[in-house]
Amino acid sequence: MEIESISHDIVIVGGGGAGLRAAIAVAEADPQLSIGMVSKVYPMRSHTVSAEGGAAAVAREDDNFEMHGFDTVKGSDFLGDQDVIQYFVQEAPKELALLEHWGCPWSRNEDGSVATRAFGGMSTKRTWYATDKVGFHMLHSLFQHSMRFEQIVRYDEQFVTKLLVEDGVVRGVASLNIRDGVLRIIRGRAVILATGGAGKIFPFTTNGNIKTGDGMSLAYRAGVPLKDMEFVQYHPTGLPGTGILITEAARGEGGYLRNKDEERFLVERDYGVGTKAELGPRDMISRAIIQEIEAGRGLEGAHGQYMNLDLTHLGEEKIQARIPMVRELSKLYIDVDPVEAPIPIRPVVHYMMGGIDTDIDGATSIRGLYAAGECASVSLNGANRLGSNSLTECLVFGARAGRCAVDFSRGIDEGSDANLRAQAEEEVARIEALRNKRSGNEKISRLREELNTTMESGCGVYREEGSMQASCETIDVIKQRLADVSLQDGSRVFNTELIAAMELANMVDCAEAVARCAVVRKESRGAHTRRDHPHRDDQNFLHHSLAYYEPGSPPRVGTKPVTLGKWEPEERKY
Amino acid sequence: MARPAHPHAMQPSRPGSTRTAPPQMPPRYPMGGRYRNYTLFDATGLVYLLVGFVALRIVWALGSGREAWQSMLNQLENPLYIAFHVLAFVSVVFVAVRFFSLFPKAQPPRIGPAKPPPAPVITAMLYGVWFGITAVMTFVLIGGNL
Amino acid sequence: MSERQKKTFVITRFDPDTDEVPKTESYEIEVEPYWKILDAINYIKDEVDPSLSHRWSCRMAVCGSCGMMVNGEPRLTCKDRLSGYGDTIEISPLSNFPVIRDLVVEMDGFMDKFNQVKPWIIRAKELAAEDGPMRQSPEELEEFKQFSMCINCMLCYSACPVVANEPEFLGPAAIALGHRYNIDSRDEGAAERNEVFRGEGTVFSCSYANECSEVCPKNVDPAAAVNQAKFNAVIDWATGLVISRDGKE
């Protein structure tokens, strides 16, 4: 059967914060352009919806771009590109103001101005919030605003399986309609990837089921390197068992972390966070918690050791007004009312600092291919992201990628039909074979579990050469075993098993890049902490890591210089 | 097993690309669980319609002279009429209780420049007015003079 | 760890390729006491029958994908504790929706309605980024805040008898959303939306079953929104009779 092909000017993969912002930017840049937005879930289901705490941008009199910039650079352990950071802090307030114009219900001060709260690693209150459902409100505002543009054509519940590239220029994507199992070519003169993170490669994560690193793998397989993948952010406060996030806003509003002796250990002992205490950056606090547990000061629970997040002194009224979702989630998922008792928490995989290597425009090494949001690494976050910077990042760089893609698309033709068809036909054959694969000894769920386990043991908060090497080897084996999975669902219609199989392959790609880059970086920087190399080594490692896809073997790991500027690397002490 | 809903319920304007199973009504509908009160609430429509027409007959009879009135009164003594009015009374009270609990939140937070009072106050007012009017009505109808 | 318990799940299955009509299938599994309904379904999908199809993602009651009928009631399955149920639990796709497969329902009809209410800020004059944020008092925010909490899980559509029988009806969540914008102090589009509210999918079709609010997992209270919307649509209609709006009719 002839493969259907649809053409748009710009194709956007992903309907989360970054994808929607990019789509709106394109629509506003040129109303004549048609936009195809492909997403494997309906946009409002994207995982941006679960972000809780807030979005950072300078808003107060006592704040300025300089301060926000330096906080971010320092938070990144000097691995953030400073040109990117400067652009980011300047655009941030404009982007959040736009979101306000589009209806986002930001929480307010008495005088009607937008309220801001304190956040980890930020030197003043600059995190805008809408109670503690910020991602939810931002995503819904963006999605609803995007509906007014008729030129944004949505392809909901369609799964992009391959980038169609011809002579180093991207021409579109191959997209599998989950509804009917039919693969289509969606052509565009530029493609923007905004597919979100890959937290699902870990067993214990705040991320939802859809965060399987698809976009990273798509770009990676097409030849774009993945950058800084070894930096995986552990959020200090996840609920044991489920990994559901208790937002940093809980500490921003005054919550304390306590060990089993009820000590505020961040105050009692020196963990590098200084007077910031609970409002230190995430990497440091996560390490502190692990150290407390290792020193025997953890509490014992059904899901292993944990610490307490104590909000009881805040009082019901404040909790209800500022962080109602924290209360809702604790009651629902762990049976604790934070008004009355401390919430058990432990560090949980939260965010990928790394991702598709892009420049400040979001452009990748493939012409016409852009990336933004969590799937991209524009090098804003470096070795450690500051909480509340990433929602803003989705907006600032989503918009920029959108505008740059428009500029690019003006000077480019559509490419050859035959070539794309040939690629798509191969893709159809591959997917059909997978769907009909009844022989094989491997189960998707088992491989996923093994991948998860090895990622936790090798690439946890603390890392070591030996366990990392072991992870690399296990991943090699899993890669082989992947060829031996069998599927039980042969249906064309809404075959979620087929999708899960493809997602697993994408996860393996990401996991491999994480583990391989981690082994190479023989220092401790930001979220990457090695027991065998406990210090930062600017001499040898003040550079980004790049992982290049090598068919049939582990990635080749290379480097890329960091763009410095105003701020020289110094010891990171708070 | 639930019965089918309208075959077009929640169908998209552009048909989907695969065959779908038709939508089903919620299994408890119409008389199970909470639905019973809703269905009964709707069904009181019949009682209200009839009560309205009966009241019309009564008032019409009053306007048609002493004899017509007397014959009307005689008819009303028919046990069927009394039974119907008992049903009507139950219905009216049922409607009042259900509606007064639902009404307050249907008030917009602001009507023009005016803000309605909080919900409990509205409920209290509704009950107050209801009892008040009923008391006055009853008093007048049983022969009292205002 | 904790004692596992046996429970039977009777799940409605439908594959349009092979099934004429939906059928049910039973799965007996051992569950952990702290599981939510969704955990059990995921367990069945992973370990017992990978051909079972259902939607889920966030597992924290915010993405809105995991709505299903549990023992005949529309529930958000990642929020719904297993421990509240007996030994046999029936799971079927949301009622009032066409079924694509197994527990997956057709959502595009909902998206159409969603779009119809113009769920975006309408202003006579658009602002630019440089203008900075508008002012809105906490009280003004409070007026619509509750109605902006909807996660589009569609449980309300599955419970509403009018949705079941009147295909044009806009339905609770969509009307609540339109109303949310109408009463947002930053919006100037109420007249347009009120016209939609009085149009084909008319808000007046709602007969205040209040079922939508009973089943809403986020306490949006869509029934309140719908009925406030009626009120406002009537007032708007009445004023329209008295004062003719310039440019229209």
Add this chain to the structure above:
Amino acid sequence: MKTFLLRVEPLIWLLFGQGILIGTMLLTGWVLVVGILAPLGFFPNGMDYTRALDVASNPVSRLVLFALIALPLWKGAHHLRSLSIDLGGADRDTTVATTLYALAVVGTILAAIAVVRL
């Protein structure tokens, strides 16, 4: 007809709402006394012809009686319409709705005449 119904929907809804609100408030005492207590022989004075006519022909009473007859008709018609839709009659809706509202219109006109000729 369908478009016409849509156009008057706000008005119908208003009448319906008042049918519930005012209708219910007025009907409670009415049904209790005129429908139940008086026929059972309690309070014979209230139903005496001269007195009844005297009380009823007061302008306020006329208005009350009009509302008491007409508004419940609208509540009834509208609710029966939604009942018929809920029980699966959406496709016949225009016919059902037209018939029911026609009844209410006729009833309303007759109610007006009835209170005027008192």
